Amino acid sequence: MSNPSQTTATAPTAPQEHEPRIVAFQCKWCTSAGSDLAGVSRIQYPANAVPIQVMCSGMVSPMYVLSAFNKGADGVLVSGCHPGDCHYMKGNFFARRKLYLVQKLLQFIGLESDRFRMSWISAAEGTKYAQVISDFVRDMKALGPQRKLKAKR
Amino acid sequence: MVKVEDIQQCAAGLLEKGQVKSVLGFRRGTAGAMAEPCTITEAAEAGTLVWDPTCLNNLALYLVKDRKQQAASKTPDIRPIGIVAKGCDSRAVAVLLQENYFKREEVFVIGVSCEGTGVIDPKKVATLLKGRSPSRVEFDGADGFKLTLRGGEMQVPAREILADRCLECRAASPALNDVVFGEPSGERGYATPFHAAKEALGASETERWAAWEHHFDRCLRCFACRSVCPMCYCPECVVDSTSFVIEPQTSAEEKANRIKWCERSPNTSESAVYHLTRAIHLAGRCVDCGECERVCPVNIPLRLLNTMLEMEAFEMFHYQAGHDLSQASLLSSFRDEDPNSFIR
Incomplete structure (x- = not known):
């Protein structure tokens, strides 16, 4: 008896829809807690985002973003606490200024501006987290794979 | 009009009095009309300094190099260095000071205003002269250059051969200086900033x-x-x-x-x-x-x-970079009204 999963895998299928890979840098105090809340509340959202917990959105170096794109990410999300709510008082303000420039730079060289996003998600906003990720995945599916900055290896 | 003798005298004076250990400036290069960066350590050498539209280099680079050399040296020479600085060079010194790369008293800025013009773009000159190279490039009035060629002299409007950055320059005279030569000048109206x-x-x-x-x-x-x-x-x-x-x-x-x-x-x-x-x-x-x-x-x-x-x-x-020494740097400061609309 053949294994049904094997037969479906080998059978000629329609061209597969691109499954985007999204790298999400999430601050430990707000967004990570928010994504936890989305999880424990059993809110359904796509599993395309790879969460990377950072201590603060202010520690996200522009190199993290560039490197993620270089290693093949279709989209990069940086998410932190709402302005004024930073655990370290002003980390997210620094992040906002720094990543604004990164976003402008990526736009300037002609990368689709939608591929880099920032969001403020507090620990109580599990639904917002699910919403942000679903929107991001939907838009990235429409844009297709990111080939511009991806290393050709 | 900047007189090169003024710069030479100033440099000689500084070196004679021992106020500086050396002066970074420009001298006549060996290849065509282009000036080249030089360091002079004796007052007698001050006569070799030149000032013309081919003084392209940003000499602040050599302050950084000296700093690195002194840091590695067993017997560091911490006497100040004199530097011939255009508007952009003086801004570079200002940024380095803002970042505490060296102290204000460790550098003596001999400011030179570019006045109405600036420095040339050698590529534009080569295009203009169809590959021939001038033996001399000089300032000619407020908005022109005089090129000396084998066949004679030629006047060229500054706009045609000015370096791109000089066309957009907003501060042609060095704001940070210990002494400044030439008329102060701001925006020159060749092109709008960030054009x-x-x-x-x-x-x-x-x-x-x-x-x-x-x-x-x-x-x-x-x-x-x-x-x-x-x-x-x-x-x-x-x-x-x-x-x-x-x-x-x-x-x-x-x-x-x-x-x-x-x-x-x-x-x-x-x-x-x-x-x-x-x-x-x-x-x-x-x-x-x-x-x-x-x-x-x-x-x-x-x-x-x-x-x-x-x-x-x-x-x-x-x-603006190099504008205000006491200002916190761009990425280590923020304001409440920074753009927020791009964030979801």
């Missing part, structure tokens, strides 16, 4: 990527832009790890686990990471001296990346 960056932004996304892909693809990764930049003074650059070198005994596992931001190979993607990183590291620090673009062997318009960020810093955050 080139704005023009590049006018193209569509596809066109911009096509252009930059071509540029990044051409990059040889010779790192001339990094070497010539007075702001690129990190002892270790992200693109070449010197403290984690790969040795014969480095295991494969160790190599695999090492953080590597980008490869050294000159691929499009790796060069893109290098240039974007450099641009972002220069955000709020680049003084638009245009040296990176000048030294690029494959003519990548690197100045565009930097001026685009300068434009954003100026328009969104009202920040």
Whole structure:
């Protein structure tokens, strides 16, 4: 008896829809807690985002973003606490200024501006987290794979 | 009009009195009309200093080099250095002071105002003269240059051969100085500030990527832009790890686990990471001296990346590099009214 999963895998299928890979840098105090809340509340959202917990959105170096794109990410999300709510008082303000420039730079060289996003998600906003990720995945599916900055290896 | 004798006398005076250990300036080069950077340590050598539109280099770079040399020396010579500085050079010194790279009393800025014009772009001169090279380039009035050729002299309007950055320059006279020669002058009205960056932004996304892909693809990764930049003074650059070198005994596992931001190979993607990183590291620090673009062997318009960020810093955050010594740097400060609308 053949294994049904094997037969479906080998059978000629329609061209597969691109499954985007999204790298999400999430601050430990707000967004990570928010994504936890989305999880424990059993809110359904796509599993395309790879969460990377950072201590603060202010520690996200522009190199993290560039490197993620270089290693093949279709989209990069940086998410932190709402302005004024930073655990370290002003980390997210620094992040906002720094990543604004990164976003402008990526736009300037002609990368689709939608591929880099920032969001403020507090620990109580599990639904917002699910919403942000679903929107991001939907838009990235429409844009297709990111080939511009991806290393050709 | 700046008289070169004034600069020479000033330099000789400083050296005679022992106020400075050396003076960084320009002397007549050996190749054609171009001046070359020089260091003079004796008052008698001051006569070799020149000032003309071919004084392209940003001499602040040599202050950084001296600083590195003194730091490595067993008997550091901490006497101040004199530097002949144009508007852009003086801004570079200001940024280095703002970053506490050296102290104010360790540098004596001999400011020279570019007045109505600025420095030439050798490529534009070569195009204009169809490959012939002038034996002498001089200032000619408020908005022109005088080129001396084998066949005679020729007057050229400044606009035609002025370097791109000089066309857009907003502060041609050195704001930071100990002594200044020449008339103060601000914006010159050849082109609006950030003209080139704005023009590049006018193209569509596809066109911009096509252009930059071509540029990044051409990059040889010779790192001339990094070497010539007075702001690129990190002892270790992200693109070449010197403290984690790969040795014969480095295991494969160790190599695999090492953080590597980008490869050294000159691929499009790796060069893109290098240039974007450099641009972002220069955000709020680049003084638009245009040296990176000048030294690029494959003519990548690197100045565009930097001026685009300068434009954003100026328009969104009202920040100008090298403008105010007491100001916190662009990325270590923030304001409540910084743009927030791009964040979800």
